Amino acid sequence: MYLTPAEERILSGENGEVMERMFRLLVSLGEIYGADKMIPVGSAQVAGVSYKSIGIPGVEFLEDYANKGAVAKIVTFLNPAGMDIEDWKELNIPTSFAENQLRIMNAFKKMGIVVSATCTPYLAGNLPRFGEHIAWSESSAISFSNSVIGARTNREGGPSALAASLCGVTPNYGLHIEDNRKPNLLVEVNARLDDNADFGALGYVVGKKVKNNIPYFTGIKDADTDQLKALGASMAASGAVALYHIENLTPEARYMKSAGLEKLTVTDKDLEETFSALSTGKEPDIVILGCPHSSLKEIMTISRKLEGKKLKKPLWVCTSRMVKEASNRMGFTQTIEAAGGKVIADTCMVVSPIEDMGYKATAVNSGKAANYLPSFCKQNVVFAKLDTLLERIT
Ligand code: F3S
Numbered sequence: 001m002y003l004t005p006a007e008e009r010i011l012s013g014e015n016g017e018v019m020e021r022m023f024r025l026l027v028s029l030g031e032i033y034g035a036d037k038m039i040p041v042g043s044a045q046v047a048g049v050s051y052k053s054i055g056i057p058g059v060e061f062l063e064d065y066a067n068k069g070a071v072a073k074i075v076t077f078l079n080p081a082g083m084d085i086e087d088w089k090e091l092n093i094p095t096s097f098a099e100n101q102l103r104i105m106n107a108f109k110k111m112g113i114v115v116s117a118t119c120t121p122y123l124a125g126n127l128p129r130f131g132e133h134i135a136w137s138e139s140s141a142i143s144f145s146n147s148v149i150g151a152r153t154n155r156e157g158g159p160s161a162l163a164a165s166l167c168g169v170t171p172n173y174g175l176h177i178e179d180n181r182k183p184n185l186l187v188e189v190n191a192r193l194d195d196n197a198d199f200g201a202l203g204y205v206v207g208k209k210v211k212n213n214i215p216y217f218t219g220i221k222d223a224d225t226d227q228l229k230a231l232g233a234s235m236a237a238s239g240a241v242a243l244y245h246i247e248n249l250t251p252e253a254r255y256m257k258s259a260g261l262e263k264l265t266v267t268d269k270d271l272e273e274t275f276s277a278l279s280t281g282k283e284p285d286i287v288i289l290g291c292p293h294s295s296l297k298e299i300m301t302i303s304r305k306l307e308g309k310k311l312k313k314p315l316w317v318c319t320s321r322m323v324k325e326a327s328n329r330m331g332f333t334q335t336i337e338a339a340g341g342k343v344i345a346d347t348c349m350v351v352s353p354i355e356d357m358g359y360k361a362t363a364v365n366s367g368k369a370a371n372y373l374p375s376f377c378k379q380n381v382v383f384a385k386l387d388t389l390l391e392r393i394t
Pocket of ligand 1: 119290348351369
């Protein structure tokens, strides 16, 4: 792998211990995957932010780096944390958990990393352009940026995204290379897609079958940003899919050839079976929406549906801090709160400690959350469309 003289100097420790270690990590990755060189990246997004995921060793690692003067070279956002950084008391987050989560956020802030903790950075101030190389590590954000925006990122882990953030480069391999972005499976969708949850169900079915490959969809006539983020998130969770193309919809699809690819057909029956397979519970204790984090449009829709209603069960709507600010200004948050729900920033149902807060059954409209909640949070799950969920609790 070719390294510039300046990069060789980082590797020899000239820029300090932290830079040497981080750069060495990138070089090792590059060597494993056959990269020819390092390439500059426009932004990074670092996962492994929740105290629930990284524990005390993670806190101490980050504080050590921050104290040694590590500083982000490029705009870097964080994945969701374990709690709303501002309103954690209101959510009854245990104090010891909160104290450690705040240590994590302070360490990132000291490194110049934007402590906006969201899996939809592209809706909250970190929007890459078509063809831009980036180093992101949240699977749904990777899928969205590669597929819907046409930016280029591999599936980074938390440490390699942090290394890219501190060094400003990433090794050139995988999805950074045009030839590796071609589809290898044709997915013909022969099913009705009326609701965002249908896209989550579709993503779950396809992810299970595709596993690490790049699907090319036909038969999806239209889909908005929220539906594409639901599709990609679910497919990334069930099949580690980092890139997909949709005929006439996503930007690289027009350059891709689908003739001769093996074909998978998805029908209404497949989606119905997915809703029922992912629904492991019957009566939810709480409804949590916003996986991936809600857009302003999604919050507006929920708020309009809740106008003048009273909720019988708790409702959380998860989003980024930036979108919550806009929701506050528009009065959407207040309408949801008047009904008895909460708009929560910085966290989500999977990375917050809901299992320690007395919840045993959670209802969601997200294929990804429905897939993850049983194993990550010991929850029974109700997976359904938004209207069905709201009807059950109003
Ligand atoms: Fe985001 Fe949490 Fe879902 S990180 S994609 S809301 S599991």
